[in-house]
Amino acid sequence: QQQVKQSPQSLIVQKGGIPIINCAYENTAFDYFPWYQQFPGKGPALLIAIRPDVSEKKEGRFTISFNKSAKQFSLHIMDSQPGDSATYFCAALVDYQLIWGAGTKLIIKP
Amino acid sequence: SQTIHQWPATLVQPVGSPLSLECTVEGTSNPNLYWYRQAAGRGLQLLFYSVGIGQISSEVPQNLSASRPQDRQFILSSKKLLLSDSGFYLCAWSRGGNNEKLFFGSGTQLSVL
Numbered sequence: 208q209q210q211v212k213q214s215p216q217s218l219i220v221q222k223g224g225i226p227i228i229n230c231a232y233e234n235t236a237f238d239y240f241p242w243y244q245q246f247p248g249k250g251p252a253l254l255i256a257i258r259p260d261v262s263e264k265k266e267g268r269f270t271i272s273f274n275k276s277a278k279q280f281s282l283h284i285m286d287s288q289p290g291d292s293a294t295y296f297c298a299a300l301v302d303y304q305l306i307w308g309a310g311t312k313l314i315i316k317p
Numbered sequence: 318s319q320t321i322h323q324w325p326a327t328l329v330q331p332v333g334s335p336l337s338l339e340c341t342v343e344g345t346s347n348p349n350l351y352w353y354r355q356a357a358g359r360g361l362q363l364l365f366y367s368v369g370i371g372q373i374s375s376e377v378p379q380n381l382s383a384s385r386p387q388d389r390q391f392i393l394s395s396k397k398l399l400l401s402d403s404g405f406y407l408c409a410w411s412r413g414g415n416n417e418k419l420f421f422g423s424g425t426q427l428s429v430l
Contacts, residue, residue, distance in 0.1 A: 239417050250407050250421025251361070296361065303349070303368075303416045309360040 209234060211299050213308025220287055221316050228311045229281045230297035237299035237306070242271065242282050245294045245310075254295070255282070287315045319344035323408045323422030330429055336381075336395040338425050340408030343389065348410040350391040351419065352383055355405040367391060368413070403429045 212231045220226040230240075241256035257264045257271040257280065264271045268285040284291055292315050297308040323340045330336060342348050352364040365383035366374045373383050380399050384392045391408055408422040 241417070243419075248424070248426070250409070250424050251419075252421065253418055256417070300417060303366070304363070305416065305419065307361045307363075312358070 209301075209306050211297060211306050211308045213297050213311060215311060216309065217312040217314075219314045219316060222287060222289060224287055224315075226284050226287055226291075226313055226315070227281055228295055228297070228313070229279060230299075230308050231277075231279045232299050232306075233278060234299070234301060234306075235278070236301045239300040240271070240273065240280050241298050241300070241305075242269075243296045243298065245296065247293075251294075251296060284313075289315045289317050291315050319410075319420065321408060321410055321420055321422045323425060325425060326423065327426045328428070330398050330427065332400055332429055333397050336393070336398050336402070336427070338393040338406055338408075338427075340391045340393075340422055341389055342410045345389070345410070345412065347388060347413040349413055349416060350385060351409040351411075352381075352391065352393050353407040353409060353421075355407060355424075357404070361407070365391075365393070398429045400429050403427055 214229050218226050242254045243251035244254040245251040255266045255269050257273050259275050262273055270283040273280045294310045294312050296310045298305045320343045350367045353361045355361050363376045367385045370385050381395050406425045409419045411419050
């Protein structure tokens with residue numbers, strides 16, 4: 208019940224396309240859902256986050272869509288660029304602990 | 318502004334040798350501190366969590382230990398490294414009382430041979 212299931216494991220998209228990464232959870236006590244971006248050899252960095260009382264949040268080219276009834280949330284990257292190539296992690300927060308998805312390795316082809 | 322320092326960036330150690338990885342945070346007080354491990358191509362595994370000096374929570378029983386001798390210093394140790402300890406070790410901090418946003422260090426790539 209503490210898991211966050213992330214898919215796909217890897218994703219290749221042409222430049223300008225819209226990659227979509229999905230996450231699902233079971234624990235309704237989760238109250239904060241961030242996405243982190245990690246470049247090779249670096250630590251992850253917070254990209255965007257959403258709370259369950261909001262269905263969508265947009266920051267620049269990055270959008271989180273949140274479906275509370277389905278217990279799912281997803282990250283969309285508009286007009287994707289080769290510089291967006293990275294590993295993306297979703298997570299969910301309950302009490303003090305962030306529960307992490309397994310990560311999605313995204314490659315944007317020029 | 319706040320910064321997190323983690324060193325060394327890479328480390329190659331023989332099996333059975335000791336380990337000490339250090340992490341320090343600047344520009345904030347009483348942070349929550351974390352040690353994570355990331356196996357190659359895998360997700361993040363929380364190893365240790367600390368809310369204050371000398372207060373360590375272990376999430377996964379293993380060959381490693383952590384200590385927090387000062388408010389902004391977090392140390393990951395092992396007496397005898399195993400092959401399975403290889404991985405990318407990440408230190409992170411969050412503001413005390415707020416675990417929503419984690420700030421990660423640049424990581425240590427540990428290879429145990």
